Amino acid sequence: MTALPLALTMGEPAGIGGEIAADAWRALHATGPVFVLLDDADRIRALPNAPPVAVVAGPEEAAASFPTALPILHRPLPLPTVPGAPNPAHAPAVLGAIAEATRLAMAGRVAAVVTNPIQKASLTAAGFPHPGHTEYLAELTAGGPPVMMLACEGLRTIPVTIHEPLRTAIARLTTAMILDVALVTAAALTRDFGIVAPRLAIAGLNPHAGEAGTLGSEDAEIVAPAVAQLQARGIAATGPWPPDTMFTPTARTRYDAAICMYHDQALIPVKTLDMAGGVNVTLNLPVIRTSPDHGTALDLAGTGRADPASLIAALRMAATIAAHHRRP
Incomplete structure (x- = not known):
């Protein structure tokens, strides 16, 4: 099957x-994955690092132009943009x-959605009611409660x-919340x-996972019962793990x-381990x-110094997940 x-x-x-x-x-045009950008084509042509642009009528045309030009579904902005100065009109x-x-x-016309960072304060000023992408996507798709995963080479974390x-x-932390997210x-x-038989490490809430109750009762009363319920369902869950030691190289294995x-x-552990290559994945949609695991970097806009590594990783991960979905 040809990848969308x-x-x-x-x-x-x-x-x-x-x-x-x-x-x-530029990094992917020769190898893929193919993507189509929903943006103002004139804005992209005006960038300091402007690529060749191909305005397409639909995502079905993206693959043909991708080797030689960035395919764009042209969606004009109402006003010119100023690097570093968000405008709620946009x-x-x-x-x-x-x-x-x-x-x-x-509709099955693209394999996945990859979202560039948004400026939440600018959207809020325009009346946007959600705290971010994740909640908005849940509303758009009428999906289950969204679950955020942060992923980089060697580590996946889920808050x-x-x-x-x-x-x-x-x-408001409860055993049921932990159980739902873990499932x-x-x-x-x-x-x-x-991953056929996933292994889950459940972090403690308090220092040293509560230190047998001397540093708080939540780990024994809230977290440990969730671990037990996961184990009863046949899931390889362990914990509560002391949060200060569970992200070492040995522990992560x-x-x-x-x-x-x-x-x-x-x-914090994902961004410390690989800030450039971290990816935000929304589960349960x-x-x-x-999405890239960084913000809009307004201070870098227009300077040519922005690092595309996280976006490249997000595009590749989206394609990898889509490939798993296509397998029987």
Whole structure:
């Protein structure tokens, strides 16, 4: 079966999305994976590192032009962009690209959605009600509760609680939440990554995983019961692991993914290990979605110094997941 192209969204027009898309095309045009960019073609042509551009009518035309030009579904912006200066007037176009890419994936016209970083403050100023891409994609697809995975070479982490203050995250953490996220993760490791019998490491919440109750009772009362329930379902889950030692090179060989209790517990190790190559993957949606594991880098926009490595990794991972989905 011929692989479908990936759909890459524009992201924040004042950020580095266009520049890293251009450099990703340069890195991948001879080998793939093929992707089509939903963006303003004139904006891309005006970039300092502008690639050859081919405006296409649909994603079906992307493969033919990809070896020699970056295929673009031309979606004009209402105003010119200024590098480093987000404009809420661009919010409808930014969100429209995400929605269109998602529709294309739902219709089977692209293999996956890869999203360039968005500027959340700019979207919020325009009335966007969601904290980020993940929640918006869940609304667009009417999928199950989305689960965030951060992945790089040698490590996958999944936060149980995500975009909320730490005090709030700890207060609402439950055994059921941990169990639900772990079950979604185990299924995704098999379906998306081809791991037949996934091994899950469940992180503790407190220092030293509570130190037998002397540093907090949550690990014994909330986390450990989730581990026991996973084991009862036949899943190779272990924990609670002391969070300060579970990301060492030796420890990482003992599991396929780490279920973490809060945002920074999951993101810090991945970004420390491989900031340039980290990928954000959204699990539990009816479409495949990946994203670079960094923000809009407004300070780098227009300078030519943006690193496309994370976007290239996100495109490759989306293609790999799509290939697993195509296998019988």
